[in-house]
Amino acid sequence: MPFDMFRVIVNDTTLRDGEQAPGVSFTLEEKLAIARSLEAAGVDEIEAGVPAMGDAVIEEMAAVGEAVRRSAVIAWCRITEADVDAALRTGLKRVNLSVPVSDRQIWVKFRAGRQDVLSRIHRVVSYARDKGLAVALGGEDSSRADGDFLSRVIVAAEEAGAHRFRFADTLGVLDPFSTYEIFRRLRAETSLELEFHGHDDLGLATANTLAAVRGGGTHVSVCVLGLGERAGNAALEEVVAALGQLARRKTNVDLTHLFDLAELVAGAARRPIPAAKSIVGSAAFAHESGIHVSGLLRDPECYEALDPALFGRTRNIVLGKHSGMAAIASALTSLGVVVDESRARRALDKVRARAVALKRPIEKDELLEFYDATSPGQARPASAEVE
Numbered sequence: 001m002p003f004d005m006f007r008v009i010v011n012d013t014t015l016r017d018g019e020q021a022p023g024v025s026f027t028l029e030e031k032l033a034i035a036r037s038l039e040a041a042g043v044d045e046i047e048a049g050v051p052a053m054g055d056a057v058i059e060e061m062a063a064v065g066e067a068v069r070r071s072a073v074i075a076w077c078r079i080t081e082a083d084v085d086a087a088l089r090t091g092l093k094r095v096n097l098s099v100p101v102s103d104r105q106i107w108v109k110f111r112a113g114r115q116d117v118l119s120r121i122h123r124v125v126s127y128a129r130d131k132g133l134a135v136a137l138g139g140e141d142s143s144r145a146d147g148d149f150l151s152r153v154i155v156a157a158e159e160a161g162a163h164r165f166r167f168a169d170t171l172g173v174l175d176p177f178s179t180y181e182i183f184r185r186l187r188a189e190t191s192l193e194l195e196f197h198g199h200d201d202l203g204l205a206t207a208n209t210l211a212a213v214r215g216g217g218t219h220v221s222v223c224v225l226g227l228g229e230r231a232g233n234a235a236l237e238e239v240v241a242a243l244g245q246l247a248r249r250k251t252n253v254d255l256t257h258l259f260d261l262a263e264l265v266a267g268a269a270r271r272p273i274p275a276a277k278s279i280v281g282s283a284a285f286a287h288e289s290g291i292h293v294s295g296l297l298r299d300p301e302c303y304e305a306l307d308p309a310l311f312g313r314t315r316n317i318v319l320g321k322h323s324g325m326a327a328i329a330s331a332l333t334s335l336g337v338v339v340d341e342s343r344a345r346r347a348l349d350k351v352r353a354r355a356v357a358l359k360r361p362i363e364k365d366e367l368l369e370f371y372d373a374t375s376p377g378q379a380r381p382a383s384a385e386v387e
Helices: 028-041 055-067 081-088 103-110 114-130 147-160 176-189 205-215 236-245 255-269 290-298 325-334 341-358 364-373
Strands: 009-012 045-049 072-078 094-100 134-140 164-169 193-198 219-222
Touching (some): 028 055, 045 055, 055 072, 072 081, 094 103, 114 147, 134 147, 134 193, 164 176, 176 193, 176 205, 193 205, 205 219, 205 236, 236 255, 290 325, 325 341, 325 364, 341 364
Parallel strands (some): 009 045, 045 072, 072 094
């Protein structure tokens, strides 16, 4: 194989497919900042946009190409000579040529059949290669394509000079089991690089991406925060973290950059990051439950499979309705207090009551206020408590 099966190449399409999310539009300055941040994070490839959209986009893509040095910058094109010509104007050296491969999309877009698709692949891929471009062929709606025809498409792509086939689950209709079986079959049939591009309509984009890699995929197409059309794409931060943790596959991505990268893209997209968003959400490494906190303080791996330090983040013990004595004692100790258990238990009652009343966590200065307001030996009513 002409590739390392233990290393997965990351292709980020935030600047192309991510910007196609409804209502999202990046300025040139934002695109350059995102591109530089992607490169700093170690992302291998950056899909920078669609040159067929016109002169302004072509100029932006050219600027992205000049702004980064290590990451490969790629233009996305339909499978037409005109789109290839537009891509040439960006100065970029690599293109992804997209062609519909399901019968429904072939008919809707071309009013033609499968043979027309094969003819276009031979003609336009060869044209792009003759112009000096490296070509990846993207199969739009691959997940609804006939399997035998998809194999013919990949053969045609290789014969015309493409180095990669991108399998696009354009409508997000796959599950991990079928994705694995599809990629296992494709890997047995071709030596081309195989990339998976998954959409999240059923919430399975990350799982399907991992399944594609397990089946023999070598490249993954992702977006920061899962940005993209409809429900979005496979999320960069989820995929690269899971590849390392679960699939034991290497990527070039530095996990400590993910949080800042997500904040940058969220700001540019005007889409706030949900608190519970995996890896990069504000609550991703936050704990309130008394049972969890008690275990964490004894052994972090008791309730953390992911070490927040891997991502340049820290654990956050939240004080609230579900807190127990372990969290209260730890917080007070961090404030330099020599903890009196009786006073701490009364402070815990106040923490829970205020958290319920205000529907928010309690800050450490509030805890200290509650603790200082108690006195040793003061009677305390019995209350149920789960440590």
